[in-house]
Amino acid sequence: MKGKTILKERLPDFIDELIRENLVFAPVKRENITCFDEISASDEVHLNLQNTKKPSKDVLLPKCEPLLLFEAKDKKVEVKEPKISDARRILFGIRPCEARGFNVFDKAFTSDEFKDVYYMKRRENAIVIGMACLKPSPTCFCTSVGGSPFSREGSDLLLVDLGDRYFVDVITEKGEEVIEKTRLFKDAEKRDIDAAEKAAKEAEASIKTRIRLEGIQDKLSKMFDDPSWDDLHQKCVGCGVCTFLCPTCYCFDIVDESYGFEMRRVRVWDTCQFPLFTQQASGVNPRPSGKERMRQRIMHKFSYFPEVHGEIACIGCGRCIRECPVNFDIREVLKSIM
């Protein structure tokens, strides 16, 4: 393990250095909501939050994104493309589960078949500085879906809190470049590496929920018409909390909106939990009730996505469990399937 360390008291200096040259997004509180947002100073950052209420996904996939602009002028329509920012974005202090989550977006938006230029531009310019989880929440189940509280996947650098200092796991070249630009880091010693490894083991052992999901894709592929969905979906009220707060849910809609003579074509987050998601112009809706919509959420994450991309589209962050208004717990659903 190649690593560096930085004194805790110097971390704000590091963040402020990053802010000078990049757009930095970090865990903050805005209107009492914990979320990821662009920061202008290091003192805005809250590093003691476990999982923020709102995930960091909108940094790379905004909730509303104009794709085209139109303007009607002198009996002509002018079409303009919005400029996609090529500023370097740093996602600072994101949890390892969320860093892994961006791999799901990458598969969906940067595959050979479909390339989403808007997403790709932001992604190419993004640097992910993860913060290892020392105290996973009771709702965390990352180890059941292939992750871990210290997962390196998706991060360029991974920070580990060692009390008076952070151990910094330098994972990619991009990460190394960030470190090289500053004098705040020094080479890690053996005791730092040992302490980080010990913390990793302890954090992993502290995760209580263990669901064996081997073979779930096969199981689900035979369960489309299974009667168990009838019972499982009953309490789900069909709101969009679970999907909008999910770091891996990326489904969107494209709408045209006009303001006087100006129009814009906008990509907006959408959710399979709403009837409109599959409403067809003919009047038919292939997912007419909550049962089909709730089943879709499970199927997409644990059957269809793995089938197409070889990976489960859930990172086990537990946001959908914590925020569901009726305590619909995805862990219970998974257990009942297995």
Place this chain on the structure above:
Amino acid sequence: MSLETSLREIARKLLEEGQVDVIIGYEKGSLPLQTTPCFIDDADDVDRLVWNESCGNNLAKYLVDRKDKAGVVAKGCDARSIVMLVVEKQVERDKVVIIGVPCSGIIDRRKIVETLEGREMLEATIKGDKVVVNVEGSEEVFAKEQFLCESCQTCEHRNAPIYDVFVGEKAKETKSMGETSLSELEKMTASERWSFFKRELGKCIRCYACREVCPLCYCEECFVDQTMPSWLGKTDDESEVMFYHVTRALHLAGRCVDCGACSRACPMGINLRNLNRRVEKRVKELYNYEAGLSFEETPPLATFKLNDPQEFIK
């Protein structure tokens, strides 16, 4: 006999005697101070039922469109919602058995979570008027009253006004402890209120949890989802978001029973009740009407009387 035991006995009897096909109640949830709705159709499963201060969901929500006959565990506000659903002909009176439960107010777990500022609530038990919380291994005690949902602080109908069977003794009815956020709002000037609502509703992520948990939001197709024509855009434009919330509040005028389900459901902590409660206060002032107390009375916005007050349309 504890309330829970009596509740389970009543549920068992209703199921065994075939008086209902299903009991809609609460069972233990997967988070501290959280229960979850359950649907029990087998008398052998009634021991799953629980009744306590974390039974927040308004289960009347699940009655619309049911073909079977359901017994519903109902707090005062839930029962009032059922009454409204019957009045508005969404639920047939003889298809529902209202199981009244004595309610002393529901704990707003989000308020506790917020108070802990990121520290994890591992377990919680309610002991009398105290909530004992295990916060990352150490015990912290809170006064229950301090963490009651706002709608429970002003509640004056703790027991179902209309019921078929009641579990245990009725709860003592109390006078409102006084409006908190609403009275602050009423003191503001119109422009202060406008900025307040702009800021509050600016948090909305348009998940529609408020609508989905509301028993009176049963429109087959909400105006938000209509596409021919499309009344409302889908972006996070301020005017769109406000249009939704204001329209919803007005559509609930004279119908909302102030169960507080919308505020509890909002993942962003928007106190939606500020809108609905204000509208209900006006309905009370103008028409002396409170929703969900009687099957006979016609809701004021569904009727017309020559002597209706009309100052507000001048």
